Amino acid sequence: MSPVSGVNVPLLPESKQPAKHASVPGAVFNVSTSIIGAGIMSIPATLKVLGVVPAFLLIVVIAWLADISVEFLMRYTHAGDSTTYAGVMRESFGRVGSVLVQICVMMTNLGCLIIYLIIIGDVLSGNQPEGSVHLGVLQQWFGIHWWNSRAFALLVTLVFILLPLVLFRRVESLRYSSAISVFLAVLFVAISSVMAILALLEGKTKSPRLLPELDNKTSFFDLFTAVPVIVTAFTFHFNVHPIGFEMDKPSDMISAVRISLVLCAAIYFTTGVFGYLLFGDSIMPDILVNFDQNSGSAVGYLLNDIVRLSYAFHLMLVFPLLNFSLRSNIDEFLFPNKTLLAKDNTRFVSLTLVLLAFSYLAAIAIPNIWYFFQFVGSTSVICLAFIFPGAIVLRDAHGISTTRDRILAAVMITLAVITSTIAISANIYSFFAENES
Structure with missing residues (x-):
C-alpha cells in the first residue's frame, strides 16, 4: 500500500516483507531520518529572527504538538480499518479527506525537492543574496566559468546523479544510498559543531541574541514567519504509518516518535546556536552559503568545503526517496484506474522526467529557500502536521475521543490557523513592501 494515498503501488514485493517486527531503536532511526532533512539548514x-530563548521555546512547543498529532493519528488508525494517513482521513471525511492528504503530500514533497536543488546549487555555484556574493565550492576551486554556473552545475547533477537514482523502480534499490546520506548528515552536524566550539575557544564567535529586536525593519508579526520553518523541520507525518505498521505494538511507535523528537529538537537547537555563534547576524537563510568564509587556514578552508559538500551530497541521495513517494502519489491521483506505475514504462519515464524538469526550473527561478520554507510550512505542511490530525479527533468517526483530546485538537488547529494566517500575511506585506522600495 502507498504510505500516503492508501492505494496499491509497487513499494516492496511481498516476498521481501520483513518476517520480524521492527524494533524501537530501528524505528527511532527511521523517524529521525525522516525529520532531519533540509530543515536543519534554516534553523540558525x-x-x-527570534533570538535564542523564543527559538528554543518554539522548537519545544512544536515538537510537543507533533507528538500529540502523531498519537492522534496512530490511535484513530488502529481504531479503524485503514493503514494509511489518507485512509484515516477517508474514514472521517470521505473521498475529499483522502484527496486533501494526497494534495498536501504532493505539495510538500515537491517543495522539498525544489529546496534540495536550491541548496545543492548554493553549495556548488554560490548565491548572491541582497548584493553580497557567496561563492560556491566549484567557483572557489576553479574560478568563475560558464560550466560552474548555477544552471549548468544543477543540470549536470540532475542528469548524471539524480536521474539514474530516480529511475529505480523499487525503494529497496536505494537502501545503500540512503545509508550513505545518513552518514553525510551526521558528518555535517559533527564538523560544524566542532568548528563553532573551536571558534568559541579562540574568542572568534558572535554573541547570540537572546531575544528578538523589533525595529523599523522587523515588526512583531514578522516573528511569525519563523514558525512555518520550524513546523516544516518537524513534519514527518506522511512516514508515520509505514514505519508504525512494521512494529508489534502501537505504543512502541509512540515511544519511538517521542525519543526521535527529543533527539531532533536537541540537534536542531544545537545546530542553530552553533551556527549563530559562527556567523551572527550575517547568517543566511541557507547556512551552507555562509561556509564560503575561510577561517584563514588550510584546515579551516578544508573543513568549510567538507561541511558544504557533505550536506549537498546528502540531499542528492535523499532526493530520490522523496521523488519516489511524490511520483507514486501524483500517478495514483491522476490515473487511479491505470496499471501499476512500475509496469508502465511510458508513464513511469514521462512522469519522472516532468518532475525533474519542473524541480530544476523552479530551483533556478527561486534561489531563496526561506520563501519556500515559509510557503510550504504555512500551507500543506501545517495541514499534514496539525490541522488534519486535529480534525480527525474533532470528527471522532470511531467515538473514541475524550474531552481532553477534543480540547487539545481544538487548540492545535486554532494555533495552526492563526500562525499560518499571520505568517502568510506578513510574507505578502513584506513582498509588496520590498517591491515598492
Whole structure:
C-alpha cells in the first residue's frame, strides 16, 4: 500500500516483507531520518529572527504538538480499518479527506525537492543574496566559468546523479544510498559543531541574541514567519504509518516518535546556536552559503568545503526517496484506474522526467529557500502536521475521543490557523513592501 494515498503501488514485493517486527531503536532511526532533512539548514536563521530563548521555546512547543498529532493519528488508525494517513482521513471525511492528504503530500514533497536543488546549487555555484556574493565550492576551486554556473552545475547533477537514482523502480534499490546520506548528515552536524566550539575557544564567535529586536525593519508579526520553518523541520507525518505498521505494538511507535523528537529538537537547537555563534547576524537563510568564509587556514578552508559538500551530497541521495513517494502519489491521483506505475514504462519515464524538469526550473527561478520554507510550512505542511490530525479527533468517526483530546485538537488547529494566517500575511506585506522600495 502507498504510505500516503492508501492505494496499491509497487513499494516492496511481498516476498521481501520483513518476517520480524521492527524494533524501537530501528524505528527511532527511521523517524529521525525522516525529520532531519533540509530543515536543519534554516534553523540558525530562525534564531537570527527570534533570538535564542523564543527559538528554543518554539522548537519545544512544536515538537510537543507533533507528538500529540502523531498519537492522534496512530490511535484513530488502529481504531479503524485503514493503514494509511489518507485512509484515516477517508474514514472521517470521505473521498475529499483522502484527496486533501494526497494534495498536501504532493505539495510538500515537491517543495522539498525544489529546496534540495536550491541548496545543492548554493553549495556548488554560490548565491548572491541582497548584493553580497557567496561563492560556491566549484567557483572557489576553479574560478568563475560558464560550466560552474548555477544552471549548468544543477543540470549536470540532475542528469548524471539524480536521474539514474530516480529511475529505480523499487525503494529497496536505494537502501545503500540512503545509508550513505545518513552518514553525510551526521558528518555535517559533527564538523560544524566542532568548528563553532573551536571558534568559541579562540574568542572568534558572535554573541547570540537572546531575544528578538523589533525595529523599523522587523515588526512583531514578522516573528511569525519563523514558525512555518520550524513546523516544516518537524513534519514527518506522511512516514508515520509505514514505519508504525512494521512494529508489534502501537505504543512502541509512540515511544519511538517521542525519543526521535527529543533527539531532533536537541540537534536542531544545537545546530542553530552553533551556527549563530559562527556567523551572527550575517547568517543566511541557507547556512551552507555562509561556509564560503575561510577561517584563514588550510584546515579551516578544508573543513568549510567538507561541511558544504557533505550536506549537498546528502540531499542528492535523499532526493530520490522523496521523488519516489511524490511520483507514486501524483500517478495514483491522476490515473487511479491505470496499471501499476512500475509496469508502465511510458508513464513511469514521462512522469519522472516532468518532475525533474519542473524541480530544476523552479530551483533556478527561486534561489531563496526561506520563501519556500515559509510557503510550504504555512500551507500543506501545517495541514499534514496539525490541522488534519486535529480534525480527525474533532470528527471522532470511531467515538473514541475524550474531552481532553477534543480540547487539545481544538487548540492545535486554532494555533495552526492563526500562525499560518499571520505568517502568510506578513510574507505578502513584506513582498509588496520590498517591491515598492
